[in-house]
Amino acid sequence: MILLNGKKTSDLIKEEISQEVLDIIKNGDRPPHLAAILVGDNPASLTYVSAKVKACDKVGFQSSLIKLHHDVSEEDLISHVDNLNKNVDIDGFIVQLPLPNHINEKKILEKISPHKDVDGFHPINFGKMCLDIPCFIPATPFGIVELLRRYNLDLDGKNCVVLGRSHIVGTPISILLSKNKKIGNCTVTLAHSKTKNIKHICNNADIIISAIGKPNFITEDMVKDGVVIVDVGINRVKSNKTKSGWKLVGDVDFENVSNKCSYITPVPGGVGPMTIVSLLKNTLLAKKNVFS
Amino acid sequence: MILLNGKKTSDLIKEEISQEVLDIIKNGDRPPHLAAILVGDNPASLTYVSAKVKACDKVGFQSSLIKLHHDVSEEDLISHVDNLNKNVDIDGFIVQLPLPNHINEKKILEKISPHKDVDGFHPINFGKMCLDIPCFIPATPFGIVELLRRYNLDLDGKNCVVLGRSHIVGTPISILLSKNKKIGNCTVTLAHSKTKNIKHICNNADIIISAIGKPNFITEDMVKDGVVIVDVGINRVKSNKTKSGWKLVGDVDFENVSNKCSYITPVPGGVGPMTIVSLLKNTLLAKKNVFS
Numbered sequence: 001m002i003l004l005n006g007k008k009t010s011d012l013i014k015e016e017i018s019q020e021v022l023d024i025i026k027n028g029d030r031p032p033h034l035a036a037i038l039v040g041d042n043p044a045s046l047t048y049v050s051a052k053v054k055a056c057d058k059v060g061f062q063s064s065l066i067k068l069h070h071d072v073s074e075e076d077l078i079s080h081v082d083n084l085n086k087n088v089d090i091d092g093f094i095v096q097l098p099l100p101n102h103i104n105e106k107k108i109l110e111k112i113s114p115h116k117d118v119d120g121f122h123p124i125n126f127g128k129m130c131l132d133i134p135c136f137i138p139a140t141p142f143g144i145v146e147l148l149r150r151y152n153l154d155l156d157g158k159n160c161v162v163l164g165r166s167h168i169v170g171t172p173i174s175i176l177l178s179k180n181k182k183i184g185n186c187t188v189t190l191a192h193s194k195t196k197n198i199k200h201i202c203n204n205a206d207i208i209i210s211a212i213g214k215p216n217f218i219t220e221d222m223v224k225d226g227v228v229i230v231d232v233g234i235n236r237v238k239s240n241k242t243k244s245g246w247k248l249v250g251d252v253d254f255e256n257v258s259n260k261c262s263y264i265t266p267v268p269g270g271v272g273p274m275t276i277v278s279l280l281k282n283t284l285l286a287k288k289n290v291f292s
Numbered sequence: 293m294i295l296l297n298g299k300k301t302s303d304l305i306k307e308e309i310s311q312e313v314l315d316i317i318k319n320g321d322r323p324p325h326l327a328a329i330l331v332g333d334n335p336a337s338l339t340y341v342s343a344k345v346k347a348c349d350k351v352g353f354q355s356s357l358i359k360l361h362h363d364v365s366e367e368d369l370i371s372h373v374d375n376l377n378k379n380v381d382i383d384g385f386i387v388q389l390p391l392p393n394h395i396n397e398k399k400i401l402e403k404i405s406p407h408k409d410v411d412g413f414h415p416i417n418f419g420k421m422c423l424d425i426p427c428f429i430p431a432t433p434f435g436i437v438e439l440l441r442r443y444n445l446d447l448d449g450k451n452c453v454v455l456g457r458s459h460i461v462g463t464p465i466s467i468l469l470s471k472n473k474k475i476g477n478c479t480v481t482l483a484h485s486k487t488k489n490i491k492h493i494c495n496n497a498d499i500i501i502s503a504i505g506k507p508n509f510i511t512e513d514m515v516k517d518g519v520v521i522v523d524v525g526i527n528r529v530k531s532n533k534t535k536s537g538w539k540l541v542g543d544v545d546f547e548n549v550s551n552k553c554s555y556i557t558p559v560p561g562g563v564g565p566m567t568i569v570s571l572l573k574n575t576l577l578a579k580k581n582v583f584s
Contacts (some may be wrong), residue, residue: 123416123420124415124419126418126422127419130419159489171467174482178466
């Protein structure tokens, strides 16, 4: 079994990005600049945004964090988005999800300039991704593709099962891996809450991408020998082995399943760091105006 | 075996549209107006465009056909697109595909105003479709969904195999049928030219949507009893039973496969007429500014 080490791979990519930043500065330009809007004080969102800001520091990007009260009106949030759209010193920005219930998430995402949409959630970027037009790819699927590429996996004609049909992970990765590309050309099955015979479906899979958020969902009896598993789940479970009393695990019963795998991502240290570094990559692409 | 009769169903929908047109006119407004740009003289394209114009007549729509020489420059074609975008008497228009090789098809499709994009090929409409935001759905997948809806098929949790990953049919129908909707909630597998063990995959399918354009590709031994088949293929094959010496067939060996089906679309008279009527529906939606 080989670990698909997202931490190590993302560190390598960060070094590559740092080098590009140095080159940009050497050419007399300013470094890439990522902004994030955070609404409210959801602790998970705070953790994610902090990790993104920290990653910016690491590679020499500028970053700005705009914290808004959870009561902020949709109108005010939109005016913040408009300001970032217009600000020529900001290359890309994200609005950290989820947003409070009184705000229409889809409406906000459509207000982000597609040229600064480094999360790739604007419909025009999503559509371009589907239609093979160069664009920002959402960070998690982008990170998964990059991880598989760096480990030089041969996916051609392989049966891939994606568990979970979210707009952020399941749906886009299912689309990407079915494309006629080197990291692609899989026969992809998209499974979800209404799927029957999920055990049978997983047992036939050469590759499983799990993004459902249920600890220990994938068990030993569900996978075949030699399977490749990408575990996107980040679940907080109780633990008597940590000081805090809890730990992070994925969707896979790692202890018992990993022996059967040819490759598997750990949690933490797998998809998580690849997601963050992909956001940095998108910000670098935005700075370089690659899709304009 | 029950025929999924696209001809009959589309006639019914045409009557519904005609009634809406009469209501629009009764309210003092003009009827919906569809325009089509046809470049060159590809006989198949001519046939398709003529069928669309004829369908407009049938339901009381206005229609305009703009024929351009196959040598038309990309620039000139774009200026025609711009004119239609600006023309307030045109509700929606299509650029008939394929375009000659010297023209960048994706570039042209991106020039069409998303509000008049009744083919649903603009990236922003494609992205909205993926993200469950109301928009124009490409006519063929829209027609397939409508046909399944009118026959009241229960798709929930069914295994669906889509053959072919084109942007026009395979990819969008695979996305639509995996959504959490009444005509949806399938576990969809998207198969294509790189797929191995296609017979095994089809044998496990409750529903097969074939859009690969190979006559007699789906044979009796590939499907299980009670399968639902939607045959999108339109293939011209030699025949000694017709005056012209050729006939149209789908991707399915209809004679031998249909006995095993619970439902199947004929070719012709299945998906074809549903595609055309879906274009009319999109034009009516454009006229009513439903997505503005």
